[in-house]
Amino acid sequence: MARTWKRWLPAAVVPAVIAGGVLTGSLQANAAADLPDKTPQQLLEMAAGSDVRELSGTVEQDSALGLPELPQDKPAGEGGQVADALALLTGSHAARVYLDGPDRARLQLFDRFAERDLIRNGAEAWFYSSKKNEAVHLTLPAGKGDSSDGGASPQAEAYTPQRLAEHLLQSITPESKVSVGDDTSVAGRSAYQLVVEPNSTETLVGSMVVAIDAETGLPLNVQIQARGQQEPAFQLGYTKLSLGAPDAGLFDFTPPAGATVTEHAVPQHSPKAEKPQLKGNNDGGAGVRDQVTKHGSGWETVTEVPAAALPDGWADSPLLGQATEAVDGGRLISTSLVNVYLTDDGRVFAGSVPLGQLQAAAEGR
Amino acid sequence: MSSDAQPVPAEADRQSPESVDRPVDRPVAGPAGRLAPATPENNRPSAGWALFGSELSVLFRRLRTWAMLLALAAVPVLIAVVVRLAADEGGPGGGPPFLNQITQNGLFVALTGLVVSIPLFLPLTISVVAGDTIAGEAGHGTLRYLLTAPAGRLRLLAVKYGAAVVFCVAAALAIVVAGAVIGTILFGTGPVTLLSGDTIGVGESLVRLLLVAAYVALSLAGLAAIGLFISTLTEVPVGAMATTAVLAVVTQIVGALPQLEWLHPWLFTHYWLSFADLLRQPISWDAFGANALLQGGYIAVFCALAYSRFSTKDVLS
Structure with missing residues (x-):
C-alpha cells in the first residue's frame, strides 16, 4: 500500500497550513515598521497635540485585577448598578466608539445579548440599556456643551484609550521614569510605546505603557502592569480603528417604543454627579x-x-x-x-x- | 494510469482525487454491475451534481429528516404559545434573552427559539445527519455499492458533506421561519428594536433574521465536518451520531470553564451564541468573520481527516 501514506497527506498538510497561517497572522499583528526614533518628550508633545476628533473604532478592555468574577446575568435590582460597575472591572469587554467633532459621540458597550449605549449629540445626551429597555435623557444646559473640559454629559469618550491616556499622562510626576519602548502595532497602525515607571518601590503599579499612533499622535492602547504579575492588570485599546467622520445617523437617537424613558436635569454646580451611570451609583455623591x-x-x-x-x-x-x-x-x-x-x-x-x-x-x- | 510509482508528494496530492475517481481497485463482492450501467459517464463533473441531487432527495425523503425539522420548528412554536398563554399574568423578567421582547414583537420568537435550540437541539439533529453520512451507508451495507458506481470516494464524501450542510441550513431556517410565522400570528410584527436601541423596519429585520440563520448554519457546518469524520471511523451509525453529539456538549462545557480560558477561542462552539452582534446598529461583523474563520478551519481539518481516513479505508460492507 504505497499510496496509503499519500492519502494521509491532506490530513497532515491542512492542519499544518492552518497552524502556519495562525502563527504568521499573530506575528504580523505584532510586527511594526521601524519608526524614526523619538524622545519621550517628543512623544508626550505628540500625544498632547493630537487632534483626532472623528473616528470609529472597536475598543477592547481586559482586566486581570484579581477581583472575583461576578455573575453576568444577575436579576436587575438592588446592587445592580454596583454590580454593573464592578463587572466592568473584571474579565474582558468590547465596545464600539464613534466620535464626530467635540460634541457628538456614541459609545456602544457590548454585553452578552445586550448592549449599553451612551449617545451625545450636541446638547442632547442619552443612555440606553437594552437589557432593562430603559433610556435616560439628559438635556445639557447651554454653555456646557464643550466636552473639552470634561463636560457634563454621560461621557461616551470616557471609555476611549485617548481619554484614559490623557488622564494618566497628566498624572506623571517627577517621581516617574519615562522612556520609549519598542515600536508596536495597534489595530493595524504603527505606534510608539511610551513607558512610565514609578520610582517608588512601594506602589503596586509596575508600569504604564501607552501606545501612541505614529501618524496622528492618538493614544491607541493603554496597559497597566502590576508589580509581580505577568499579564497586564488592565488594558484598554483599539482593536479596529478608522479615522474619518462616522455616519451622522448614529448620533440621532430616538428611544424605542416601549422603553422606559427617564428625564434627568443636569445640576449646574456639579457636572460629575450625573456622569457615572456607567461607572456605578453615585447618588448623593455631589x-x-x-x-x-x-x-x-x-x-x-x-x-x-x-x-x-x-x-x-x-x-x-x-x-x-x-x-x-x-x-x-x-x-x-x-x-x-x-x-x-x-x-x-x-x-x-x-x-x-x-x-x-x-x-x-x-x-x- | 498507475500513480503507484509517483514519489513526489505534491504531485500525488494533485493526483489523488483523480485516482480515487476510478472504480475502486479492491475486489468488491456482490452485484457490482447493477448500479454501474445507469451512470456510464460518471467521470464528468456533472456526475457529482447528479449524485448530490440524489443524495439530497434521499435525505429529504426520509421520515427522520422531517421529524427532526418538525421538532426544531416546534421549539419556537412552543415558546410562543406558552408566552401567549402566560402573557396575561405578566410574569417577571428572566429566562432566555429576547423572551420578554416577544410580546411586543413576534419576530423575536425566532431569536428566542435559536438561543434555546443552539446548545442542544440543533447540534443533536446535525449529529444525527452528519454521523449517518458514511457510517449509515456502511451500516446498511450499501456503501460498497455506492463506491462501485464510478463516482469516487472523494466525490462521495463531498456529496455527503454537502447534503449535511444543506441540512444545517434547513435546520436553522426551520426555527427562524417557524418562529417568525408563529410570532407574527400570535403577537403581530412591527418595527424591531435592535440591541443598540435603534429601530428598523420589518423588511430590514427579516434580512437580519436571515443573516442570523446563515450565521447559525455556518456555526453548525463545523460540527457537521466533525460528524463526517467520525462517521468514517465506524460502521455503526448510532455510535457516530452519539459521539458527535456528546462532543458538541462536552465542548460547550469546556467553553464554560473559566480555568480553560486560553482554550476557548479555539473551540468550535465559541462563537455559537455570538449571533447577537448581527442585531446591533450598525451590524458588527467581527463575530461573523471570526466565526467564519474558525468554522472554516474546522471544516478544512476534519474534511481532510475524513478524506484521508475514508480513502484508505477497507470498505467491507
Missing part, C-alpha cells in the same frame, strides 16, 4: 469630592473618604461582603493595582499601595 483627603504624594497617594460622604448602608451590600476580606480594623478589597481599605468606623482608604500603608494612614488620624 459633595464627595470636597470631603476627600489625600495622604502622601505621587504614586503612594492614599485617598480617604470620610464616612459622612458615603450613602448610608452602602457597605452592607452583600456583594461587597463577597468582594472583601476581613483584616485588622476593617475589611479590604484587594486588587493587583489598587487596595481599598474599609475601616470599621466607616471610612474608606484607597490607593495603589500595600495594605500596611492604608492602615498607617487610617491610624494617623
